[in-house]
Amino acid sequence: MSLLPFIASGIGLGAVYALASVGLVILYRASGTLNFAFGAFGGVSAFLAWQLGDWDIPAPIGWIVGIAVSTALAYGYGRLFAPRLAHRDRVVRAVATLGLALFLFGGMALYWGIGVARRLVLPTDLSFVVLFGVRLSYTRLIALGLSLAMAGGVGLFLSRTRIGLAMRALASDRHISAAIGVRVTQIDSLAWLVNGLFAGIAGILLANISRLDAGTLTFLVIPAIAAAIMARLSSLPGAFIGGMVAGMIEALLIASSPEIANLRSAGPYIAALLFLMIVGTGQGVGARE
Amino acid sequence: MSEMSKAAPLPVMAPPRAEIPPRLRAISIVAVVGAVSVVIALTCGGYWLSNFTQAYCMALAVLGCALLYGQLGLVSLCQWALVGVGGWVSLRFYHYVHPPFVLTILVGGIGASVIGMIWGLPALRMRGLYLALVTLMLAGAFQSLVTVISFPVGGPGFLGQVGASGNDRINMARPFFASSDTAYFLFVAVVTVLCIFLVEIHRRSKPGRAWALIRKNEQMAAASGVRIVFYKAWAFALSGFLAGVAGALLAGLFGQLDGSAFPTTTSIVIFIGTLLGGYDVWLGAFLGGVLTRFIPALLIDLNVNTNAGFMIFGAALLFALRDPLGLGGQLTLLAERLYGKFQAQRAS
Amino acid sequence: MIKIDALTVQFGGIKPLDALEAEFSATICGLIGPNGAGKTTLLNVLSGFVRPVEGSIVLNDAALLGLSPQRRVSLGLRRTFQQELVVDELTAMENIQAIADHVSADHASARREVATALDFVGLSARRSMLGRQLNLFDRRRVEIAKTLIGRPKVILMDEPGAGLNEVETEELRRLLIQIPSAFDTQLVLIDHDADLIASVCVETLVLDFGKRLAMGPTRAVLDDPVVRRAYLGRE
Numbered sequence: 001m002s003l004l005p006f007i008a009s010g011i012g013l014g015a016v017y018a019l020a021s022v023g024l025v026i027l028y029r030a031s032g033t034l035n036f037a038f039g040a041f042g043g044v045s046a047f048l049a050w051q052l053g054d055w056d057i058p059a060p061i062g063w064i065v066g067i068a069v070s071t072a073l074a075y076g077y078g079r080l081f082a083p084r085l086a087h088r089d090r091v092v093r094a095v096a097t098l099g100l101a102l103f104l105f106g107g108m109a110l111y112w113g114i115g116v117a118r119r120l121v122l123p124t125d126l127s128f129v130v131l132f133g134v135r136l137s138y139t140r141l142i143a144l145g146l147s148l149a150m151a152g153g154v155g156l157f158l159s160r161t162r163i164g165l166a167m168r169a170l171a172s173d174r175h176i177s178a179a180i181g182v183r184v185t186q187i188d189s190l191a192w193l194v195n196g197l198f199a200g201i202a203g204i205l206l207a208n209i210s211r212l213d214a215g216t217l218t219f220l221v222i223p224a225i226a227a228a229i230m231a232r233l234s235s236l237p238g239a240f241i242g243g244m245v246a247g248m249i250e251a252l253l254i255a256s257s258p259e260i261a262n263l264r265s266a267g268p269y270i271a272a273l274l275f276l277m278i279v280g281t282g283q284g285v286g287a288r289e
Numbered sequence: 290m291s292e293m294s295k296a297a298p299l300p301v302m303a304p305p306r307a308e309i310p311p312r313l314r315a316i317s318i319v320a321v322v323g324a325v326s327v328v329i330a331l332t333c334g335g336y337w338l339s340n341f342t343q344a345y346c347m348a349l350a351v352l353g354c355a356l357l358y359g360q361l362g363l364v365s366l367c368q369w370a371l372v373g374v375g376g377w378v379s380l381r382f383y384h385y386v387h388p389p390f391v392l393t394i395l396v397g398g399i400g401a402s403v404i405g406m407i408w409g410l411p412a413l414r415m416r417g418l419y420l421a422l423v424t425l426m427l428a429g430a431f432q433s434l435v436t437v438i439s440f441p442v443g444g445p446g447f448l449g450q451v452g453a454s455g456n457d458r459i460n461m462a463r464p465f466f467a468s469s470d471t472a473y474f475l476f477v478a479v480v481t482v483l484c485i486f487l488v489e490i491h492r493r494s495k496p497g498r499a500w501a502l503i504r505k506n507e508q509m510a511a512a513s514g515v516r517i518v519f520y521k522a523w524a525f526a527l528s529g530f531l532a533g534v535a536g537a538l539l540a541g542l543f544g545q546l547d548g549s550a551f552p553t554t555t556s557i558v559i560f561i562g563t564l565l566g567g568y569d570v571w572l573g574a575f576l577g578g579v580l581t582r583f584i585p586a587l588l589i590d591l592n593v594n595t596n597a598g599f600m601i602f603g604a605a606l607l608f609a610l611r612d613p614l615g616l617g618g619q620l621t622l623l624a625e626r627l628y629g630k631f632q633a634q635r636a637s
Numbered sequence: 638m639i640k641i642d643a644l645t646v647q648f649g650g651i652k653p654l655d656a657l658e659a660e661f662s663a664t665i666c667g668l669i670g671p672n673g674a675g676k677t678t679l680l681n682v683l684s685g686f687v688r689p690v691e692g693s694i695v696l697n698d699a700a701l702l703g704l705s706p707q708r709r710v711s712l713g714l715r716r717t718f719q720q721e722l723v724v725d726e727l728t729a730m731e732n733i734q735a736i737a738d739h740v741s742a743d744h745a746s747a748r749r750e751v752a753t754a755l756d757f758v759g760l761s762a763r764r765s766m767l768g769r770q771l772n773l774f775d776r777r778r779v780e781i782a783k784t785l786i787g788r789p790k791v792i793l794m795d796e797p798g799a800g801l802n803e804v805e806t807e808e809l810r811r812l813l814i815q816i817p818s819a820f821d822t823q824l825v826l827i828d829h830d831a832d833l834i835a836s837v838c839v840e841t842l843v844l845d846f847g848k849r850l851a852m853g854p855t856r857a858v859l860d861d862p863v864v865r866r867a868y869l870g871r872e
Contacts, residue, residue: 034418081607091364091417092610098366098557099606105554106599114596219553222429225422270430273411273423308767498735501724508686509722511706512715513783514739 004132006252011131012140012209014247015147016202020224021231021243022151023198026158028233030167030191033082034094035074036221040104041196042203043217045070047112049204050120050212059123067200073104074196078189101218108214120207143205150198151240158236167191223250226272246271309628311493317624318485318571326478330471340586341579342474342542345481346372348578349535351562352488353528355577358560359568360492360500361524363417367408367424369556370431371529375401375536376546380441383461383540384449390464390541394480397537398530405529406522413521428556439548440540460544477538484531485571496523554599561606567615576617638662638823639683639791644692646678646847653678654689655847661791664817665824667838667855669831671868674844676827677719680793684716685709697790710740713790713822715783717797723776725769729760732768733782740787747786754782757819758812774805781812789822798830806833813837835859843867 020038028034045066052062077100085093124138158164169177170187178184206220227246231238246267253267309317329341350368357363378400379393388396412423441449443459451458462468467476491497499520502510507517540546558581566577585598609615614622639661646654653675668676681687683694685706694701699712724732733751741747755761758778763771771779777797784792797813798806814837816824828834834841834855841858843850845867851858858864 034422085610088610089417091362091421094418094421095364095560096607096610099561099603099610101603102554102557102561102599102606103603106596106601106603109596109599110594219429222426226426229419229422272426495738498727498731498738501727502735505724506718506720506722508684508706509718511686512684512710512718513736514707514710514787515735516707516739 005134006255007248008131008134008136009255010244010248010251011136012143012205012247013250014244015140015143016206016209016220016243017223017227017247018240018243019143019147019150019198019202019205020220021227021239021246022147022154022236023195023202024221024224024228025231025233025236025239026154026198027191027195028228030170031078031082031188032090032093033097034090034225034228034233035195036094036098036225037074037077037101037104038195038199038224039203039218039221040101040108041070041074041199042201042206042220043108043214044073044104044203045200046120046203046207046212046217047108047214050118050207051112053120063204066204067197070200070203071193071196074199075189075193078192078195079185082188082192083185101221105214105218108218112214114214116213118207118212120204120212122204122208125208139205139208143209146201146205147240147243150201151236154194155236163187163190223247229272230275309625313628314489315486318489319482321572322478322482322485322575326475330475335470336590337586338470338474339542340582342470342477343539344579344582344586345474345477346535346538346542346578347559347562347582348481348575349484349531349538350559351566351578351581352484352571352574353531354559354563355566355568355574356488356491356531357524357528358563360497360504361521362504363521363524364421364560365409365424365528366421366553366556366560367405367428367431368528368532368559369551370428370553371401371405371532372536372539373431373435373546373551374404375533376540377435377440377536378533379537380461380540380546381447381449384441384443384459390462390467393461393541394534394537397540398533401533401536402526402529405532406525409525409529410518410522413518413525425553425556428553432551432553435548435551437548440546442545458545461540462544463541473542477542480534480538481575484534485575488527488531489571491527496520500524558599558602561602561609564609565605565615567613567618567621569614570617570621572621573615573617576620577615580616638697639825640693640695641679642693642695644679644682644689644694646675646682646687646689653847654682657692657844657847657849659842659849659852661823661825661840661842663823663839665813665826665838667834667841668825668827668844669829669834669841670844670850675847676844677795678847679844680716680795680827683709683714683793707739713788715785715789715792715822717777717780717784717792717794719795719799721773721776723768723771723779725767728765728767729771729775729779729782730755730764732779733786736783737786742787750786751782754785757785757815758782759808773800774808777801777809778812785816785820785822789820791823791825792816793825793827795827796829797826798828798833806830809833810837831859 024035024038048069049062049066052065053059081096082093085096122139124142128135128137129141130136158168166177166183167187167190170184202220203217206217210216223246224243227242228239230242249267249271329338333341350372354365354368357365375397379397382388382396383393408424408427409420412420438448439450442451443449444451463473464476467473499510499515502513502515503517503520510517562577562581563574564577565580566575567573584601585595588595588598641657641659644654644657645652657679668679670676678687682689683701685701685704689702696709696712696714701709704712724735727735730751733754734747737747737751741750755764758781760775760778760782763775768776768779781794781797784794798809801809810833813824813826816822826834826838838855840853841855842852843858843864850867851861851864
């Protein structure tokens with residue numbers, strides 16, 4: 001049985017996971033915080049976009065508002081809450097974002113309900129292309145293109161611009177960076193902003209490709225984290241590839257027998273788990289946090 | 290703390306708060322949980338009695354979570370999944386063998402303990418963040434798995450399922466000495482007290498000291514002869530055991546467990562309860578656990594959408610992180626201060 | 638007795654220890670050198686936290702390399718660290734009990750050894766005080782007491798005198814001198830206080846850039862012009 005159809009059908013989902021994974025790694029590298037609320041930010045963006053569409057406001061405005069709000073939420077958290085925990089260890093900072101994720105998840109579930117079958121329809125759904133016998137809507141191809149462009153763009157930004165350099169310095173050593181004049185709060189805020197932007201876009205795409213559901217969108221973050229883990233939380237290309245692979249594995253599982261399909265959400269977790277156990281994280285006891 | 294080290298070497302004055310001696314602490318555990326339980330047993334029926342029974346089970350789960358976080362600084366985000374494992378194992382064991390209830394509880398505890406160790410051990414060598422991630426992912430995987438395979442209900446085969454009509458479902462029986470709702474609640478209260486004692490004994494003896502050293506600095510612990518992986522595994526085993534016991538008790542409460550009742554979010558809420566209650570004292574686990582069940586139950590009773598509970602817990606987490614003591618910790622500090630004053634007065 | 642042979646440690650492009658050869662045979666040995674000379678790295682290699690790329694270490698006929706830190710402890714190696722490592726939530730006695738749990742032969746000897754150690758360092762009266770209630774010197778005493786448990790053979794101390802005032806340093810000096818005879822063990826001491834080293838250590842090894850600069854009777858080593866130049870040249 002050829003794998004190509006599954007690879008093709010996994011393109012859309014993979015692109016979303018790739019985008020999410022890259023967004024997570026960028027923020028982690030810059031601020032040392034793993035943002036569990038990434039999916040929730042995306043969910044807020046998608047729900048707002050859908051809601052405005054439901055009120056007959058032109059779709060593009062809905063997308064812009066959704067992405068803007070998710071970006072603002074992330075920026076706001078980065079500016080107001082994150083600094084208070086800056087001196088705590090990474091686990092505590094990550095767990096705080098978990099609280100934020102739960103808060104947003106509760107809010108979305110409260111207002112829009114859970115288990116209501118919804119999809120965010122995008123105009124590009126109507127046209128498609130046939131690849132390896134699989135029909136791919138334009139949306140999925142755009143998702144791939146957008147992911148590549150954004151990931152590539154951020155990669156170039158980090159390596160070619162001065163602010164990017166400052167961000168990498170911060171990732172490497174916070175205290176020394178602050179001591180030599182890198183504007184820590186500014187860079188941090190920028191990293192959170194980018195994170196919110198990525199989340200907003202990823203949320204809208206996922207709500208189209210998968211489901212517009214508070215749970216699905218909030219817990220997008222888990223396969224995204226699995227992919228980021230496979231990139232050792234540091235490599236951008238690795239995060240991208242990890243995301244694509246996670247999406248394709250999930251597509252593969254969906255397309256196989258119905259029993260396995262039900263377990264498909266466990267796929268990325270198990271892959272990341274095995275990866276971690278076999279390859280390790282490259283750090284040992286006593287390694288610098 | 291470090292301010293004291295810069296002080297001149299004068300004899301240090303008697304501290305304003307005194308650590309409560311072991312015997313008094315043991316009495317207070319029985320007294321507090323006992324008093325609360327008696328009040329609940331006398332005043333509650335039906336809905337609230339069932340919810341408080343569940344709340345005590347949550348307290349056991351939180352006790353395990355607090356053990357890992359308070360003693361070792363390890364974040365485990367899969368505690369509710371381990372409760373589910375304990376429930377599954379105990380139901381499976383019950384339907385095979387129909388043993389005395391206490392044995393079922395132990396088997397459930399051991400089952401969850403073993404699974405917890407298998408999950409946790411590979412992650413122990415990694416940075417703490419990876420453990421949090423791995424446990425969260427496992428909670429997610431368990432949620433998927435148990436939604437599909439559900440819990441044993443006396444049917445054939447390993448999974449113990451029966452047909453869709455569900456008429457042949459067999460419930461797990463409660464122990465003969467605790468079959469009424471009130472009696473079962475009090476039974477659960479007794480088990481809770483015993484488990485609190487189990488943890489306290491650990492904390493005050495060799496494993497507790499080893500954990501304290503590991504928490505302070507792993508190299509120093511190694512240089513003190515502590516086998517780090519062994520003691521971390523022990524903590525994991527104990528934490529998993531407590532979750533498993535909670536699962537078995539829940540299975541006994543309802544007779545069966547629902548495959549859709551073990552979402553990832555509840556594991557997160559348990560961790561939040563750990564922080565809110567205070568991870569360093571037994572009272573923290575008790576209060577935190579009760580809160581994690583009490584708040585949703587209250588919301589349902591008031592006809593408020595339970596998703597508001599997630600908002601409450603999420604926001605609470607953000608604020609709980611700033612206060613390491615938690616509610617239980619603050620109350621214990623108060624008790625220690627009062628005890629210190631009492632001691633000072635007795636001395637004078 | 639510790640024999641070190643051709644010991645080399647490499648981190649990236651840096652060699653904190655470079656083909657080091659030395660022998661610690663005196664009852665109390667000093668280990669000094671300018672900042673960055675490799676002293677703490679040497680202790681970390683001895684303890685088992687850093688793996689050398691080359692070389693060997695022998696402790697009283699037992700080859701140490703390849704052994705876990707815990708195994709080395711059971712062979713009689715003990716260690717204090719530069720930073721504050723007394724557990725705040727445990728009492729002084731519990732902190733010391735924590736090592737007795739793993740190195741003492743049984744409960745009875747553990748109790749005896751802990752009491753002896755507390756008494757030796759002068760903490761018996763304060764043994765029930767919590768770690769966070771102890772001042773700096775008392776915390777040092779706890780850490781020293783920990784090294785005296787369970788038949789130590791070689792005790793490594795990393796700057797035990799740091800942060801102490803004159804009275805405390807004198808008390809420390811008195812304690813350190815008595816350790817070898819009271820506990821039948823050897824002591825290796827890192828410190829920046831030349832007077833402490835001079836008054837306590839019989840022999841001293843001087844490290845510079847990870848290599849042995851000088852080794853011998855302490856007074857001779859401290860007066861050695863080569864050694865003085867190494868210190869002065871760096872400051």
